[in-house]
Amino acid sequence: MKSNTKVVHAGMHPDPATGAIMTPIYQTSTYVQEAPGVNKGFEYARSQNPTRKALEEAMAVIENGKYGLVFGSGVAATDAVMRLFKPGDEIICSNDLYGGTYRLFSKIYENFGLRFAYVNTSDPKNVTDSITENTKLIWIETPTNPLMNITDIKAITDIAKKAGVLVCVDNTFASPYLQNPLDLGADIVLHSATKYLGGHSDVIQGSLVMNDAVLREKLYFIQKSCGAVPGPMDCFLVLRGIRTLALRMKAHSENGAKIAHWLRSHPKVDKVYWPGFEDHPGYKVAKAQMKDFGGMISFELKNDSVDEVKRVMMGTKLFSLAESLGGVESLINHPATMTHASIPREERIKNGLRDSLIRLSVGIEDADDLIADLNQAIG
Numbered sequence: 596m597k598s599n600t601k602v603v604h605a606g607m608h609p610d611p612a613t614g615a616i617m618t619p620i621y622q623t624s625t626y627v628q629e630a631p632g633v634n635k636g637f638e639y640a641r642s643q644n645p646t647r648k649a650l651e652e653a654m655a656v657i658e659n660g661k662y663g664l665v666f667g668s669g670v671a672a673t674d675a676v677m678r679l680f681k682p683g684d685e686i687i688c689s690n691d692l693y694g695g696t697y698r699l700f701s702k703i704y705e706n707f708g709l710r711f712a713y714v715n716t717s718d719p720k721n722v723t724d725s726i727t728e729n730t731k732l733i734w735i736e737t738p739t740n741p742l743m744n745i746t747d748i749k750a751i752t753d754i755a756k757k758a759g760v761l762v763c764v765d766n767t768f769a770s771p772y773l774q775n776p777l778d779l780g781a782d783i784v785l786h787s788a789t790k791y792l793g794g795h796s797d798v799i800q801g802s803l804v805m806n807d808a809v810l811r812e813k814l815y816f817i818q819k820s821c822g823a824v825p826g827p828m829d830c831f832l833v834l835r836g837i838r839t840l841a842l843r844m845k846a847h848s849e850n851g852a853k854i855a856h857w858l859r860s861h862p863k864v865d866k867v868y869w870p871g872f873e874d875h876p877g878y879k880v881a882k883a884q885m886k887d888f889g890g891m892i893s894f895e896l897k898n899d900s901v902d903e904v905k906r907v908m909m910g911t912k913l914f915s916l917a918e919s920l921g922g923v924e925s926l927i928n929h930p931a932t933m934t935h936a937s938i939p940r941e942e943r944i945k946n947g948l949r950d951s952l953i954r955l956s957v958g959i960e961d962a963d964d965l966i967a968d969l970n971q972a973i974g
């Protein structure tokens with residue numbers, strides 16, 4: 596089945612009680628049992644909820660996986676993956692990670708004895724060189740946030756399989772419409788559903804998708820034992836968002852391409868980070884593993900004084916100054932003071948994230964209006 600069709604039908608089963616085409620919001624904490632231990636597969640809503648179940652099935656379908664699990668946020672989903680490990684275990688991860696992921700790893704899990712090796716995963720050799728007998732997981736983001744670096748997912752999963760190591764891909768930036776890491780050998784796919792899956796900037800949620808039944812059992816056990824489950828209303832919103840994922844991702848990608856090229860031709864703009872440029876170092880890999888290049892773009896101004904960056908960021912009228920991404924409306928963000936402020940400055944600079952970098956989440960408005968807005972703001 597083609598992905599445009601999949602997103603519309605994924606997890607859809609008319610409600611058995613009424614035939615309601617959309618799975619209702621089962622706002623309940625418990626379920627009445629016919630006799631002690633005799634129930635309809637639903638006992639207590641931390642463990643099972645029909646709205647959540649429909650969404651988990653939908654997530655599995657759209658990521659070409661067998662099992663989905665959803666969590667109260669993207670970082671709660673990341674947290675669940677970390678709970679698979681024990682002190683002394685090593686995790687190799689991309690050195691250009693979402694700030695909240697880095698914070699969770701470095702400020703929480705290092706205290707529990709997990710060890711993290713941050714490497715540039717765009718060159719798979721760095722991953723090979725970092726594997727030790729204690730390595731248990733390779734964690735990658737591609738494209739990365741905010742520098743749009745690309746990692747070859749297949750190359751990494753090939754290395755991992757030889758070493759008997761798991762691979763988790765944070766697929767938030769691409770969305771399941773543009774990229775499906777399980778097809779390329781990944782063991783777990785993670786999403787911040789807050790972003791493109793929800794798509795309307797009205798919900799916080801995370802998800803994991805996998806193929807292995809044993810891994811699913813372990814992660815389901817963590818989900819119900821640790822309890823970071825989303826409420827049924829939030830599950831309903833993401834299920835609804837998924838229905839239009841294909842349409843939205845096409846619009847985000849089309850606008851993204853137009854704006855990336857326009858920015859690159861602007862005399863006041865210095866470097867533009869977007870994997871759809873043929874001279875982007877990850878272009879070939881991105882073209883092979885993604886359906887299109889999405890709506891995330893970062894850029895630097897030639898005049899990189901903080902005042903100039905602030906002037907531009909505060910001058911846009913359609914692009915709202917806000918963290919987050921992936922909603923229908925366009926957002927502008929300053930990683931150094933906003934989304935990535937939790938990464939120490941030396942660490943950011945070392946990884947190529949300058950204070951002058953501006954990140955755009957290009958929405959689905961008309962591209963000409965968005966370009967006119969950026970044009971008046973950059974001046």
Ligand SMILES: *Cc1c(COP(=O)(O)O)cnc(C)c1O
Pocket residue numbers: 668669670671693695696736740765767768786787788789790799800801
């Ligand atoms: C936002 C984000 C997360 C964290 O998700 P939350 O829903 O905010 O907890 C993880 N990874 C990436 C790439 C993100 O953009």
